Amino acid sequence: MKTKDWFTDWFNTSYYHTLYKERNDGEAQLFMKNITSFLNLPKTTHILDLPCGKGRHSVFLNSLGYTVSGGDLAENSIKAAKKFENDTLQFKVHDMRKPFNHTYDAVFNLFTSFGYFEDDKEDILILNNIKQGLNKGGVFVFDFLNAEKVRLNLVTSETKTVDNITFNIKREIKEGFILKHISFFADGENHSYTERVKYLDLAKMTSFFNEVGFTITNVFGDYDLNTYEAKTSDRLIIIAK
Template identity: 75%
Template sequence: MKNKDWFTEWFNTPYYHILYKDRNDEDAQVFMKNITEFLVLPKSTHILDLPCGKGRHAVFLNSLGYKVTGGDLAENSINNAKKFENERLTFKVHDMRKPFNNKYDAVFNLFTSFGYFDDDKEDLLILKNIKKGLRKNGYFVFDFLNASFVKDTLVSEETKIVDDITFYIKREIKDGFICKNISFFADDKQHTFTEKVKYLDSTKLTNYFTKVGFTITNIFGDYHLNEFDIKTSNRLIIVAK
């Protein structure tokens, strides 16, 4: 029997949301404001946020006046996000490896939600699906980590206590992946999960985009849309058409 993908299991546990509950919403909002203004997206724009998690980016984009659809593989995240739905904001369970039924004016892939798969073919398939799901002249906004910066600043071990749960975190770069091993004791049980994101540097990612037929219009290095610098930027943000 095929093993379940790590993200299907981990993202569907309540512990994932506990560990990351202090994620900075302000950063996310600054980025959404900056990028929508930079692209001069009219309010009629229909944006797909994929994967959308519990919907923090999608809800904020909707509050800026956009029509937004959020898609995510994790059912518990979608169930959680559904409470925010309105006439111009909807959420549905969707696996990025499957094509979309609709076409969108813009697709946003945010917060390192890519590079989860061992086979490059699956990564390329996701990009192909996104390209097919875009209307003519639609924008694709891709927000990934800067792998070179991660490699230079990797904290190999840390401990975090959230809601009385002690999370032991170990990080390493192994077999072409940036791995984060998370172990903790909760609900009378020891749990271990590993997050794996492919080590994709700017060269490899731009090759991916070109291969699929995207035209890259901009590359930024942070949420304030400063120029990308391979040594100092903490993000790699690609805008493509």
């Protein structure tokens, strides 16, 4: 029996981590270096990485000298991340639809970890929780796919073999969502999951940010912090206060 939310189900499997095991840590670290430098964040900054997955961004931010808290809904990911804990790096299971019981100097929402929900009200609720969880003068870093480039360059079908598992991947844009259907055979049975992320372009995200009272200060199009171009940028990165 699948759980209601696709991400609760899929993100908690070992297969999710197998499929994405070759994610580019160098690229992630470059982004963290660039963004903390651009924001001129003092080392006293307490950063919340939400959701944090297995903690790859959190661990690197902590290595730069920051106090970091990581929260994620996937218990398996938090269990893996906890191996890296120290006095200034802590992880816990947290649903970003729930308010925080702590406030932070900065909140980072990275690697397209937003827009999972049918109702815009839930996306707004998450942004409002983040805003309420920021100290006065705090900063929010939002890193999302560039929906328009995805639409213009959609790879509708591909196959990837990782650790002797062949993942069949099909993509489509339907009813306001970018869908990624993943099917494979492993451990004696067939599996299928669908990643579902809302089609959120700059205009839509700006309306969300305005609704909760965020002020957008910068918009970038990649991890080198180049100017955002709707048709060609790899990412939609928004800095808000």
